[in-house]
Amino acid sequence: MSAQIEIDNQTIPFTAGQTIMQAAAAAGIYIPHLCHHPDLPAHGSCKLCTVSVNGRNMASCTTPAEAGQQIGNQTPALQSLRLRLIQMLFIEGNHLCPTCEKSGHCRLQATAYDLGMLDSHFPHFYRQHGVDSSHPDLLLDRNRCIYCSLCVRASRDLDGKGCFVMSGRGINKSLAINSPSGQLGDSAISANDRAVSICPTGALLPKQQGFTTPIGKRHFDTHLIRDEV
Amino acid sequence: MSNLDFIATTIDGFHHNPKNLLQILITIQAHLHQIDDVAVAAVASALHLSPNQVVAVIDFYSFLHRHHRGRYEILISDSITDRMLGNQALLQQFCQRLQITPETPRSDLQVSIAPTSCSGFCDEGPAVLINGVALSQLTGERVATICDFIEANTPMDAWPDSLFEHREQIHQRGLLLNLPAPQGEVLNPFFTENQDHCDETAATATIAQLERAALRGRGGAGFHTALKWRLCREAVIARQQQGEHSRAVVICNADEGEPGTFKDRILLVHQAEALIEGMTLCAATVGAEEGFIYLRGEYRYLLPQLTQLLEKRRQAGLLGRQIKGKTFSFDITIHLGAGAYICGEESALIESLEGKQGIPRIRPPFPVSRGYLGQPTVVDNVETFIAAAAIAIKGDAWFNAVGTEKSRGSKLLSISGDCSLPGVYEFPFGITVTEVLRAAGADEKLLGVQVGGPSGTFITPDEFLRTIAFEDLSTGGSFIIFNEKRNLFEIVQNFTHFFAHESCGFCTPCRVGTTLLQRQFDKICDGHGNHDDLTTLQEIAQICKSASHCGLGQTAANPILTTLQRFPVSYQHQLCTNAFEPCFNLDFSLAVTRQLSQRDDADAHLSQQGGASA
Ligand SMILES: Cc1cc2nc3c(=O)[nH]c(=O)nc-3n(C[C@H](O)[C@H](O)[C@H](O)COP(=O)(O)O)c2cc1C
């Protein structure tokens, strides 16, 4: 058997060392994801990319493709699992889309649309999270953080700065900043760092601008996230 | 010595190695009762870390704190068995005598008290940790004595020895507990007369022997030990063939965090030599020079005697450089945990050994190919290493003769709860639950038994002919007995809270799911759950189970799922009949207001319609 896997009955090739997510992306197949980014090593924490591999649920962004795997992706069971997972992210934080500058450009929101999310299903946690506005050009709103660690990895691996660290345990997890004061203002971050643009939600935003694109013309008003494989 | 001098000396003692960050922080916490910003800054700059990297580690472990804890820090073990033995009354007694409230240090910082996850003394509870040292068999009288010592500021060294004695009850010995302490004999086949280094054929023979003995891991997962050691050995050889300097690492998992388990502690007391021998055998087999014992923080009282034993074996030429005068070197370092159940998961344990937060790694790669510092690593349970040493000494046929077809040898059980003879028992695999109960003197009518701890299964009397074996009731050793007067919901609630507290928070289904489970279950317990709430509970349980990153999240819903299956009627009775029940409890939400207004009269309470307890 050559290097092929089957996703929802479609046979696709893969090269040695590729994960299922990478093989799927190369073949133009969308698997929902939030903590995965092609420029960074896999993390495997959001679990939105869960697929069934020979009947077992696995995170596709961390599971190596192996010849002959029978993979379920857009199955009703997996789509409803993903819907519940993204609802968990929504109720854990405080995501008030209508007042968020990232609305329409937000990958969390766009993925939720893709999964057909109409309500939050679970009771909200209503936890209090701080906002850090100490930086002249950037705002960190922890209410919108989904703990994907993309900024942690991008700042470390792409910007070479290591401005962030995930701190705490369990439900008390929080994004911490590597700076003498623990605030963004005296960290090494700057507004055009990858760490900023990679944030899938409105947690890390540039200041001095907002709502620049009218509703109807925003990125995800005109694109579907599933088309951005 | 000033605090900063103490910190500097501690860091020197740990060779300025960031891998020792957790050990450094544990030492500072023990001495200064906190790791404040000044300490964080000092540690960070000495180890070339950023302050928040240090804070991230502190905030991960339950036993480390950025704010001052009492100079006498009391942690009261809150396992279900401690509760059954009356720990809540003792907690109240502590609070009254010492004028403190849980979680808040007294204003003079003399003392603080807080609950902690199961401390591993279930057969002789209730237990507490005071400044990290375990005290068991607590009674009202003992609490009074302890409070007096604390108020008099008597150093713990001056407290009577009797306060620190543990019964360490063994009621039945078998293959492992009867083994005389080995003195290096497992290494004999590795060194023939005129050969100076480890014999290759002895390594393959050891693996073949373990395979014939069919030894499977005793930590819960039951992985075949021979296969693990072989994969590790092959990974080392493969790397060496590519010109890499590769050495394996041997790690003993003595984190024993599963509530209800304490058999590893007993083994560390009575069979530590066999453990070290088993680890040395593993090192000779897989090609390791470095070994670790990851000892759960709750067992810190064992540290002096274990350290002494390692030293004794070094003196005897059985450990350290040039073992038995040959070129084989292998040494063992003991690392302490700091209150994190997740660090029992092998890849989280390795992260923790590297001085980091205990977050399970992505697998593959598995530890056998990339473990500690990227080197091929064997992680085995205490009992597994002892069994390996026993097999090397007594032979595979001796071991193989005991047990069942698929589960060879014996299993140590930690038995606690409603029985007259709680303690450690070594039984042949295949023993029925009924036989175990008889041995432990559990002759009341029972509600059931929790086998394998919260992550295992709750079984009812009609299942008592089931057997302790990998093919039936697989267990790391926890065996908690409940008589029929026990409240099922209190049991499940204790376990469900445990998992929410111990989730590492890395992945969504477990981080959010275990907290949702806790809230949803509490709502039902409080009599405010209706039929839909039960459906939601089951749904969350399935999400945790099917989408979590590691065993913790995958089993966190087991207490709910296994009891729901067996007690559907009890769950139905616990529900209220309302079509809708809000997820918040009105009366509970007013608690803060009542506190502020210092009122607790009837008018300061709101009743909620429909709830079973309203
Ligand atoms: C959440 C969690 C906690 C664990 N705790 C322990 C433990 O305390 N002791 C242990 O030996 N294994 C524990 N394990 C199992 C280990 O990951 C690993 O399988 C075991 O140490 C391997 O040793 P063995 O093959 O000798 O059993 C735990 C696993 C999980 C998922």
Ligand code: SF4
């Ligand atoms: S399942 Fe729980 S403990 Fe395991 S990685 Fe996920 S959050 Fe951490």
Ligand code: FES
């Ligand atoms: S994208 Fe795979 S776990 Fe987040």
